[in-house]
Amino acid sequence: MAPRYKDGDAVVAVNGKWIAWTHTVVAYTAFFSALVVGMSLHFRKIVQNEHYGYPDEWFPSVSATIGDRYPERSFFQVFIAITSGPRFALVFLWYLLTSRPNSALPKLVAGVGLFRTFTCGGWTYVTSTDDHDWHDIFMISYLVATLPWTLGCLALSPNNRRAVKYRKVLASLFFGTLVPLIYYFIQHKVHKVPGAYTKYAFFEWSLILFDVGFDAVTALDFDAFEIVVRDVKGVSRGQLKTTADSVLEIEKGKPVGNTFGEGFFWTEIIDAAADVYNGFVFWTMMTALPVLVWYFPLWHMGISGYEAAIVCYLSPLLLGIPALKSAAIKTPRLFHLLSLSGLLAYKVQDPANRLFVTSFGVICSCLTWAATLYAERANTTRLESRILSWSIGLIMSTVAKYACTTNNPLWPIMHSENGGWNKIGILFAVLAVLRSYRRPTTSGGDHLPSSGKKGSWLLAGLGLGGLWFAMHYLLSDSSTMISWVWDGYPVRGPIAVPHGSLIIFAMGAGLVSGLFYPSVAGSWTAFGIGSLGATFLTCYEHWTGFYGALVLAFYLLAVTPVLVSSAVRHSPAATFGIASLLYIFLILFHVWVVAYAFVPGGYLVREHTDWVMITIMLSIGAGVFSAGVSNVSNPKSKAIISPNSRRQRSYFVYVLVILQLLSVAISYLRFPTNDYTPYHKEDKVATMGIWTVHFGLDNDMWASERRMRDVIQELELDVIGLLESDNQRIIMGNRDITQFVAEDLGMYADFGPGPDKHTWGSALLSKFPIVNSTHHLLPSPVGELxxxxxxTLDMYGELVDVVVFHSGQEEDPEDRRLQTEYLSNLMGSTLRPTVLLSYLVTKPLEGNYNTYVSDISGMKDIDPTDWDRWCEYILFKKLKRTGYARVSRDSITDTEIQVGKFVIGEPEPENEMRIPEEMVPPGLQFPSLFRGQGVRGHRYHVFDEPRYWQ
Structure with missing residues (x-):
């Protein structure tokens, strides 16, 4: 008999747990039926990958199993389609189970559940063969949404101990499995370890088990439902206490427990997002100004006078003028809108005028933020929001650079043709300012009673200045500290992608810990740990140095709320003025250590990055001491956290989580494929070039990576050495020009020695695998390093050595002599075929040239008759050269590109002869694109055409 319900009969009643069980069984059937069928019919094909097959690899990955082969693909798609019905029902029942009055979190979690269901259909029915980009977009979206779904389900779980236990276990297993999964994926992709992909596959299948199993736990909760639909326990009417409610009662009064139990309002999260975007704009302009300043000494080859623009950072000193201070505090919207002029600078074509416009924007921005932070000192909630928006704005800037291969898309060196997002960025900036400053700013008051101690304004200012510089110096790009610890191939430490996301995660985790536990973040213990991280970063390479980088990134963001809160207790002209003075001093300091040969007094700090790091940490220590004085003198000064403050914190944490998820998605999209192919593989030709790229800024002060990419691709260069390429300093924007070029062209990249080794940089890009690489600092007793x-490159199965080298400057002949001897001995010590791609600063057939080209090195000049060289040279030994050309640079840099062609695997002929181009096989010829007037200003010059040998 059908059960009765109130005044009518129910047709049927089905217990809700069968929805969960149906979903579980059908989902598992979809995956494992495809696995059984695939292993039975196409075993060797589905275990084959780009590097190895059976027997090295003997178990297929999920994507290989459910991919393009019939019939396993059909099995999977049929059953996954059946799964969609129970899946939608599961999400709907979960919402009914967890919805409570005045709570938006159940709606948010239900929305995420629906989103995951649709994206699952996306990557299921759009395979990588159909459309690789959309398949990846759907897959990444699904994985990214898994985190909020998992955390949301845990937070909303009914008070069912058994179900909560299983959810915690399965969630821990799921996220814990990601660590070995990524490890073995890197072993497979980067290191090409046999069998690594099989191990990766086991962890990938484990994710499927844990993911589906996590949702299967709902069966333990859904047995409270009967689908009539009838609620037999009243759990859908807010009468059942959830786990989150229980936790909040237990954790009442504790920072983390108080944060996420408040209501959710979309208007307030939009406010938080607008505040963070304002912080992002601040860091965009802070990091842009030094890049523009750097352009002028770069092209003047010395101090130009434009360097004085960095005094713009001193604008907080202007708050010592009472009228200006009052105006900045009372009308922050006006000053913030004025600061946006810096974003409009990209419309100015003349480099000097662009610098002036940007400088005005920086003046307004620094002044406004100092006044805004000071003005909110009486309102703990509002001050906290400003500190969070400033700090998360830095993280957003770092994520933006991570997405755009180390260029901030709103910088004045960017525009639509080279990857800029200037117009949309300015639109959002205006909207963010209007949104954030629609309410009046508070003023007056203080955190402390009049009898309390505030600490020293001088020490507080020093702490803020050291923090400000460290954030800019080390954290404004996720690859900066990675470049410090990189030391060549084979890979023995982190790489920019994907490990840049770990830097971003450490920053976010540090900020959250400093927000909830300021007493811990502001302690001397934390300072000691942060100093230890700085020491490891400075003194060690590979993973050891990187662990120090993570600790330091965590500490710098953790101590930020403590130091800023301490600084605003004093006059803004005093603390922010001192901070900006120290900031400028440290900018000059960190430039002097590498530019010692070009600046007054440079030799006093030559190669002393360690001194820079010591100064940073001592300054932060001074700020910690000042903050500690006020805390000790006023142990009861800690304000009670209001519900509004708790809710506001949660919104900023949501924004932070979104940025963290974006960084993970970016890592996936940018992960190196390491399956690169030379341009003329069938002819076993290696085309190699040398180019001095002048730090990736062209003659008109635009970022030049895309223009570099185009000409390198059109010249069909398999290997290229890039000189003057180290941009991992504040004055160069903390950029890495090799990332975009290498990723877009499909090349391996090596750069070094790193920025902490005080050179102007050398880099090697190669279509061929880099088996091993060693970085050298050549003798330089007087001049620049x-x-x-x-x-050593694997070229078509043969090992070939390639040396990329930048000699010292003309003014230091003894340096160049010592460097010549060192490099000649280095090249002479290898018995393998060798090519030198170099900047030698010598005339052909004269002086040091005769040491480079000698019996000591065993090297030959690619074309001894080329009399018009001074800097760039290509030398070789034990290879068959077939061609040589010189290509004009247009306005990208101040140096041409020199290119040589070599046939690999053939012996060096004893008697060579010049031959006309018509006798050269097509695969060995240079592109005709650059003949005559060429393309975009690039053409063959000096000889007017390439030279060929047989």
Missing amino acids: APAIHA
């Missing part, structure tokens, strides 16, 4: 990369 000379960097070199000595790499």
